[in-house]
Amino acid sequence: MPLRVVLLGPPASGKGTQGRRLAEAAGVAYLSTGALLREAVEELTPLGLQAKPILDRGGYLPDDLMCGILGEWLARHPDGWVLDGFPRSVPQAEFLERWLGDHDQALDRVIALDVPMEELLHRIQARVECPECRWSGQATQASGDRCPVCGSTVSRREDDDEENFRSRHAAYSRYTLPLVDFYDQRGLLSHQNATASADEVAGVIHRLFFPSAVSG
Ligand SMILES: [Zn+2]
Numbered sequence: 001m002p003l004r005v006v007l008l009g010p011p012a013s014g015k016g017t018q019g020r021r022l023a024e025a026a027g028v029a030y031l032s033t034g035a036l037l038r039e040a041v042e043e044l045t046p047l048g049l050q051a052k053p054i055l056d057r058g059g060y061l062p063d064d065l066m067c068g069i070l071g072e073w074l075a076r077h078p079d080g081w082v083l084d085g086f087p088r089s090v091p092q093a094e095f096l097e098r099w100l101g102d103h104d105q106a107l108d109r110v111i112a113l114d115v116p117m118e119e120l121l122h123r124i125q126a127r128v129e130c131p132e133c134r135w136s137g138q139a140t141q142a143s144g145d146r147c148p149v150c151g152s153t154v155s156r157r158e159d160d161d162e163e164n165f166r167s168r169h170a171a172y173s174r175y176t177l178p179l180v181d182f183y184d185q186r187g188l189l190s191h192q193n194a195t196a197s198a199d200e201v202a203g204v205i206h207r208l209f210f211p212s213a214v215s216g
Contacts, residue, residue, distance in 0.1 A: 002080035003028050003209065004105065006087065006096075008179055009113030011168045012123040014194050014201060016136040018113065019084040021202045026209060029077045033066065033085030035134040038159070042131075055159060058167025060088055060175060067095040074099060089175040093182050110183040111205060113194035117169070124165045128154040137198070 003026040007015045016032055023030035037055060040048030047069070054061055070086050087093040100106055115123075129136040130147035135154070139145075142154045159168070183189040190208060194201050 002078075002105075003082070004080055004100075004108050005082045005209075006107060006110045006183075007082065007084050007113065008110060008176065008183075009194065010115065010120055010172045011165060012120045012127060013113040013115045014198060015084040015113060017198050018111075018194070018202060018205055019082045020135075022205055022209070023082040025206060026080065026082070028080035028082060030082050031073060031077075031084065031086070032134065032136075033069070033083075033088075035129075035136070036069070037061070038129075038157075039134065056164075058159065058164040058171065060171050063089055063091045063095070066092060070096070071099060074103075078103075078105075087176075087179060088172075090178055090182060093179050107188055109190060109208065110179075110188045111190050111192050111208070112180055113192050113201075115194045119195055120169070121162065121165070124160050124162065127157055127160050129157045130154045141198070 005022060005026075007019050009015050016035070019030050019032065037048070037051045041052045041055065042048070047065075050065070051061055060066075066086060066088070070092075074081075087096050096107070123138065126139045127136065128139050128142055128145075130142075130150060130152050131154075132152040133147060133150040135147050135149040136157065137148070139154075141148055145153050145155075147154050159165075180189060192201065192205060
């Protein structure tokens with residue numbers, strides 16, 4: 001089925017891990033706008049050059065730029081997806097709603113991953129990313145610094161210092177948190193306590209979409 005899901009949550013709430021797992025289970029595409037932008041920065045593309053100073057200070061890219069990128073991506077993925085990092089603001093959510101309406105598509109569900117600030121700070125200290133396949137997770141998940149997906153050597157994410165994290169968290173609270181109400185009003189929102197282990201959280205999310213599946 002063409003599942004269409006948006007994941008909301010502060011930085012380090014596990015959107016990447018959960019997004020990948022859900023997309024894989026549902027057989028749909030997964031998009032991390034954060035990974036896409038970091039890759040553009042590393043490859044020095046025009047987008048990357050524009051994004052770098054903004055990402056360096058933990059800020060959000062302009063809505064019109066992000067909506068342009070997403071419009072192109074959505075057009076190439078008509079068979080469903082899990083989005084991590086878009087929409088990040090009410091104007092972006094309105095864009096997505098319009099875009100889907102124009103293309104006879106609809107959002108199935110929005111999952112808000114809830115994690116308290118002190119747990120997020122703890123996670124930020126231990127977070128690593130794979131430079132090859134863009135897997136991102138906790139250092140404990142990467143045995144011997146090896147990416148669990150492709151086996152490349154993982155390293156700490158460049159944007160994971162505490163000051164940058166606090167800036168991103170502030171931007172999240174200001175611009176993204178209003179989306180909880182936005183989607184709640186549309187009857188699309190599920191809250192998910194995401195302080196448990198990645199496996200437990202994945203199990204609960206899985207059962208939202210595949211209720212008959214065996215837990216685990
Ligand atoms: Zn990898």
